[in-house]
Amino acid sequence: MSLLASVRQGAKGFAWFMRGVMGDDAYDKYKAHHQALRDAHRDTHHDPDAAVCDGPRMMTEREFWRDQTDRQDINPQGRCC
Amino acid sequence: MGTKPRTPHDSPKRGEELDRDPLLLPVALDQTTHDAEEAHWSPLKIAIWGGISLLGGLSWVMLAVVRGETVNAIWFVFAAICTYLIGYRFYSNYIQKHLLHPDDRRATPAEYKADGKDFAATDRRVLFGHHFAAIAGAGPLVGPVLAAQMGYLPGTIWIIVGVVFAGAVQDYMVLFFSMRRGGRSLGQMARDELGKVGGTAALVATLAIMVIIVAILALVVVNALADSPWGVFSVGMTIPIALFMGVYLRFFRPGAVTEVSIIGFILLLAAIIGGGMIADTEWGSTFFAVDPLPLAIGIIVYGFVAAILPVWLLLAPRDYLSTFMKIGTIGMLAIAIIIVRPEITVPATSEFVNGGGPVVSGSLFPFLFVTIACGALSGFHALIASGTTPKLIEKERQTRFIGYGGMLMESFVAIMALVAALSIDRGIYFAMNSSPALTGGTVEGAVTFVNSLGLTGVNLTPEMLTETAKNVGEETIVSRTGGAPTLSVGLANIMQQVAGGSGMMAFWYHFAIMFEALFILTAVDAGTRVARFMLQDSLGNFFPKFKNTSWRLGAWVTTGIMVSAWGAVLVMGVTDPLGGINTLFPLFGIANQLLAAIALAVCLAIVAKRGLFKYLWIVALPLTFAAVVTIYASFLKIFSTVPAVGYFAQNRAFSNALDEGLTSFGTAKTVEAMEAVVRNTMVQGVLSILFVVLAIIVMITAVQATWKSYKSRSFGTNEDDAVASQMFAPSGFMATPEEKKLATRWDAQLAQAKLDKAGKTTRR
Numbered sequence: 001m002s003l004l005a006s007v008r009q010g011a012k013g014f015a016w017f018m019r020g021v022m023g024d025d026a027y028d029k030y031k032a033h034h035q036a037l038r039d040a041h042r043d044t045h046h047d048p049d050a051a052v053c054d055g056p057r058m059m060t061e062r063e064f065w066r067d068q069t070d071r072q073d074i075n076p077q078g079r080c081c
Numbered sequence: 082m083g084t085k086p087r088t089p090h091d092s093p094k095r096g097e098e099l100d101r102d103p104l105l106l107p108v109a110l111d112q113t114t115h116d117a118e119e120a121h122w123s124p125l126k127i128a129i130w131g132g133i134s135l136l137g138g139l140s141w142v143m144l145a146v147v148r149g150e151t152v153n154a155i156w157f158v159f160a161a162i163c164t165y166l167i168g169y170r171f172y173s174n175y176i177q178k179h180l181l182h183p184d185d186r187r188a189t190p191a192e193y194k195a196d197g198k199d200f201a202a203t204d205r206r207v208l209f210g211h212h213f214a215a216i217a218g219a220g221p222l223v224g225p226v227l228a229a230q231m232g233y234l235p236g237t238i239w240i241i242v243g244v245v246f247a248g249a250v251q252d253y254m255v256l257f258f259s260m261r262r263g264g265r266s267l268g269q270m271a272r273d274e275l276g277k278v279g280g281t282a283a284l285v286a287t288l289a290i291m292v293i294i295v296a297i298l299a300l301v302v303v304n305a306l307a308d309s310p311w312g313v314f315s316v317g318m319t320i321p322i323a324l325f326m327g328v329y330l331r332f333f334r335p336g337a338v339t340e341v342s343i344i345g346f347i348l349l350l351a352a353i354i355g356g357g358m359i360a361d362t363e364w365g366s367t368f369f370a371v372d373p374l375p376l377a378i379g380i381i382v383y384g385f386v387a388a389i390l391p392v393w394l395l396l397a398p399r400d401y402l403s404t405f406m407k408i409g410t411i412g413m414l415a416i417a418i419i420i421v422r423p424e425i426t427v428p429a430t431s432e433f434v435n436g437g438g439p440v441v442s443g444s445l446f447p448f449l450f451v452t453i454a455c456g457a458l459s460g461f462h463a464l465i466a467s468g469t470t471p472k473l474i475e476k477e478r479q480t481r482f483i484g485y486g487g488m489l490m491e492s493f494v495a496i497m498a499l500v501a502a503l504s505i506d507r508g509i510y511f512a513m514n515s516s517p518a519l520t521g522g523t524v525e526g527a528v529t530f531v532n533s534l535g536l537t538g539v540n541l542t543p544e545m546l547t548e549t550a551k552n553v554g555e556e557t558i559v560s561r562t563g564g565a566p567t568l569s570v571g572l573a574n575i576m577q578q579v580a581g582g583s584g585m586m587a588f589w590y591h592f593a594i595m596f597e598a599l600f601i602l603t604a605v606d607a608g609t610r611v612a613r614f615m616l617q618d619s620l621g622n623f624f625p626k627f628k629n630t631s632w633r634l635g636a637w638v639t640t641g642i643m644v645s646a647w648g649a650v651l652v653m654g655v656t657d658p659l660g661g662i663n664t665l666f667p668l669f670g671i672a673n674q675l676l677a678a679i680a681l682a683v684c685l686a687i688v689a690k691r692g693l694f695k696y697l698w699i700v701a702l703p704l705t706f707a708a709v710v711t712i713y714a715s716f717l718k719i720f721s722t723v724p725a726v727g728y729f730a731q732n733r734a735f736s737n738a739l740d741e742g743l744t745s746f747g748t749a750k751t752v753e754a755m756e757a758v759v760r761n762t763m764v765q766g767v768l769s770i771l772f773v774v775l776a777i778i779v780m781i782t783a784v785q786a787t788w789k790s791y792k793s794r795s796f797g798t799n800e801d802d803a804v805a806s807q808m809f810a811p812s813g814f815m816a817t818p819e820e821k822k823l824a825t826r827w828d829a830q831l832a833q834a835k836l837d838k839a840g841k842t843t844r845r
Contacts, residue, residue: 020207021214021408022338022401026198033197039838065335069393071198074630076392076610077469079400079603080461081220081298081673 027064034058099186099805106826108806109185109476114819119174130170137163144429145234151424152233154500158419161241161496165489168245173253173485179696180688181257183477188806190263190472200264203473205482206814209490212470212483214404216252216462217411217491218600220455220673223301223564225499226571227666228452229510230440232431233503235449240499243450243457244492247703251677252462253484254684254700259467260474261800267467267680268615271779273799274686279782283679286775287464288615290672292643293768294461295608296650297669298601299384300662303377303655304563305594310369311554313376315349315356315591316598317369319399320383322348326398342405345398349406353591357554370556377655380605381648388609388640396606403603406596414497414572421578423504432536439515439534440562441666442725447714450706451670456495458707460676462488464611478812486814501571502564508532508541509549509558513567516660517560518748527559554587562662569593612643653761658754659731659747667718668765671711675776678707682783689787692796697787708780715773719766728766735759 019025059067101107140160144152177183191202203211228236259265265273268287272280306312326345334340359365371379387395436444441452455461466484474480502510511534512520512527520527524543531541550558553573558566573589581588614630616639621628627635654661681704688700721727724734735758738746749755790796809827811820 017207017210018339020204021210022342022404024336024338027336029201029203030197033195033201062335065330066393068198069331069391069397072392072397075199076607076614077215078461078464078611079218079403079607080216080459080465081218081294081455081601081604 026068027061030064031058098803099184101186101805106809106830107823108809110819110823118817118819130167133163133166137167144237148429151426152429153422153424154418154504155422157233157237157496157500158415160237161493164241164245165493168249169486169489172245173249173481176250176253176485176699177478177481180693180699181254181480183257183480184803185476185478185809185812186806187477188804189260189474189477190801191474192806192808193801193804194263194472199469200472202475202808202810205475205479205810205812208470208473208475208479209483209487209814210408211473212465212487213490214407215465215469216459216487217407217494218455218604219298219301219565219597220459220461221491221495222498222568222597222600224453224455224670225495226502226564226567227441227514228449229427229499229502230431230433230438230514231445231449232428232434233425233499234429235434235445236453236499237496239450239453240457240492240495243453244488247677247706248456248458248462248492249485249488250699250703251458251460251681251684252466252488253481254688255463255680256466256471256474256484257477257480258684258687260471260477260480263801264472265467267463267683270467270687270799271679271683274683274690275779275782275786279779279786282775282778282782283683284615284619286679286772286779287676288612288619289768289771289775290460290676291608291612291615292646293650293668293672293772295384295605295612296647296654297662297665298608299377299380299605299647299651300654300665301563301565302598302601303373303380303651304561304662305565305569305598306371307373307376308370308557309555309594310366311356311360311587311591312594312598313369313371314359314365315352315595316602318352318356319349319402319595319599319602320395322352323395323399323402326402327394330398331393338401339405341398342401345402346405346409349402349595353588353595356591357587360554373655374652377648377651380602381644381651383602384605384609384648385640385644387606388613388644389637396603396610399599399603399606403599406599410592410596411494411497414501414575415493417575417579418497418500421575423500423575425500425503426538427503427507427510428537432534436723436726439511439519439530439663441663443667443714443717447710447717448667450710451667451674451714453495454670454673454677456492456498458674458677458703459491460673460678460680463676463680475808475810476806476812479810482813498568501575502567503571505567505571505574506541506545507536508539509545509570510567511536511539512541512546513558513561513570514564515560516562516663516748518658518660520560522557522560524557524559552583552586553590555590562660564662565594565597568597609640609643609647613639616643650764653764656757657761658749658758659761664728664761664765667714668768671714671718671769672772674707674711675772678704678711678776679779681707682780686783686786686790689790690796690798692790692794694791704780708776711776712773715769718769719773728762728769732759732762732766735762 136159140156140163143156144160191200194200195202225236225240255267258270262270268284271283275283306316322345326341329341330337359369434445436442441448470483474483508531511531515530520530524546527546528541528543531539546558549570550556553570558570569590572593573586576589577583577586613636617627617630617635620639626632630636654665657664681700685700685704688697717726718728722730724731735746735755739755739759744752746755749758809823811824816824
């Protein structure tokens with residue numbers, strides 16, 4: 001059982017690593033960033049309804065992925081030899 | 082908290098800004114805690130490091146001193162890994178402690194500029210993978226293969242020792258300095274530190290160097306695919322596969338990156354298997370057998386189209402596929418070498434250390450050090466280390482693991498490529514890597530030529546060449562220059578012993594060709610784009626309209642200029658009567674090392690500005706070496722009177738022959754071919770002069786800036802202002818015990834905050 005558990009944990013860790021390296025988690029990170037901003041905003045204003053920040057609106061998942069490649073269009077990154 | 086300022090740069094004022102409310106959890110361990118952890122040597126730790134040192138020492142003895150008939154490949158692996166571990170544990174630590182002084186109380190750009198997109202704190206292990214995928218490509222796979230003509234020892238020493246003292250040091254420093262500057266690029270840092278002249282020279286040199294690097298990488302692909310129907314088909318299929326992946330991600334499953342990469346990978350395997358079947362058919366073997374020149378033109382057209390298409394359609398999916406393949410295949414190769422442990426029969430140092438070798442011309446010094454660039458010291462990495470990575474890094478101390486550690490990993494790839502190339506028969510090696518001008522491109526010609534070299538223990542027979550060609554599913558393997566095919570034969574040889582037997586050799590060969598081509602084409606696409614933006618930025622200083630990168634016509638014109646620049650060099654290499662890669666590859670290495678010299682020169686000026694003259698040697702050592710090697714190599718390429726080495730000597734020899742009215746000279750059989758040599762050598766010679774002059778300007782301005790700092794003792798800084806960090810993360814791959822303790826407290830606090838939030842209570 002403990003062997004099975006550690007195998008499962010290893011597989012989970014590998015999946016987490018691959019997701020990160022391949023960039024699957026980009027939107028999750030973006031969302032977390034926005035939520036943290038919103039929380040901080042709410043904390044400072046002590047107003048539970050102040051959900052709307054002054055900053056940019058949070059993009060939907062589809063918008064985010066489009067925006068990501070569009071940003072690469074104008075800001076290319078080298079790949080080494 | 083409050084570690085004492087150790088340099089003029091770490092002013093007390095800055096220290097105060099970083100002081101943290103003692104009631105809050107600390108965001109960094111005290112320097113004293115770090116020092117205490119390092120200074121504590123438990124018996125187990127002593128035993129482990131003693132074991133590593135002994136094993137490393139033994140491996141070096143087996144490689145360098147013991148002279149048996151053969152040497153086992155496992156010693157290369159042990160010598161490399163043990164040396165890396167020692168270099169990482171002690172030397173990079175020394176650099177961290179005395180030169181860079183990371184301060185985890187300071188927020189990194191990923192924290193203080195966080196936008197959830199370009200600036201986003203990324204787990205150090207994930208970022209290591211990212212960074213490695215961005216720096217490693219075909220370079221470390223090709224250079225060591227060509228350098229194998231000198232024997233196994235010189236290349237091995239340079240790759241392993243070079244990375245510890247030069248390559249990894251450069252990557253680490255550039256990453257750290259760029260991080261302290263909000264992720265500024267190498268070009269911007271050069272302008273900040275070296276002024277207008279040095280900065281402009283660095284920029285022009287970078288642009289020119291990128292052109293030559295892209296061109297020669299493309300030449301490697303052309304050489305690997307020419308007249309290989311199987312290769313042309315399977316590599317060609319990567320384009321529709323990437324387009325499919327792009328559309329899939331854009332319209333059907335946005336964000337499913339790993340999923341689409343797995344689908345793409347399966348399609349790639351199908352393309353390789355399908356390529357074998359198609360190459361067997363009558364029409365397939367004629368239709369896909371493309372000559373070098375049309376193939377080169379195809380790649381040029383492809384490069385232009387790929388660079389103006391939107392990123393999501395071709396570039397991004399190809400990049401995903403390439404990253405996926407990189408991590409998979411390199412892991413696979415490492416495991417295979419450890420399982421198979423091939424015996425190496427190549428001598429430690431070959432007959433060609435003093436020059437005269439057919440693969441790369443010139444003597445060991447300096448040409449070995451420019452033939453192997455990537456894997457030991459690669460200037461191109463400075464562009465990556467001052468690109469995306471510094472914007473994603475979580476904590477300052479992690480730069481050591483990612484910058485220094487990432488480069489060690491690339492070096493290990495180079496060692497494996499060297500082992501794979503060394504594992505094949507020496508006769509076959511020389512038959513594959515000598516230019517068609519020498520072998521005539523025929524089996525008989527190759528056998529005669531290789532046996533005439535008088536190499537000890539080499540007795541090449543025609544059967545060996547035809548048999549190997551048949552095994553890997555190719556018409557011929559004679560004069561398959563450029564390194565990629567040789568590596569693929571070596572790799573196929575090793576992999577078939579693990580999986581599939583000789584029946585699978587053809588598959589593994591084309592698998593290897595495929596991933597090398599994939600890495601290279603990704604680098605070509607990305608390189609063209611980056612170069613185009615650099616050109617637009619520079620042209621924008623004279624014609625402001627070019628600054629607007631979304632101006633279509635401007636984008637097309639600048640892309641066209643960059644593509645024609647590398648395309649011209651590529652066509653020159655493909656049509657060169659002297660063999661192409663043999664004459665051009667040194668230029669690739671020289672360009673890459675000159676870029677390293679530029680990056681190190683910028684680091685030198687920065688270190689001097691920090692007032693750390695006592696430790697300036699850490700930068701000066703690799704800088705001096707790179708400068709001596711590249712300037713000397715350029716000097717030989719420009720002034721040598723030996724035609725095989727000097728571009729202008731060759732040029733003179735052929736012009737004289739033309740003047741004398743000869744219609745055939747050396748390996749050039751026609752007047753046109755002779756004229757081509759005259760033209761090519763002139764271009765190559767002029768490029769050599771351009772590179773070396775620009776690099777010397779940069780180095781002189783860097784030394785001037787260093788001297789100014791020394792004389793005036795004024796230590797300004799171009800770093801961003803220090804911002805206090807609000808988070809904690811361990812610094813290395815594994816957290817140390819003290820780091821673990823602190824991390825646990827942070828985890829508990831985060832869990833509590835979540836509970837509080839869920840319970841609708843206000844925090845704090």
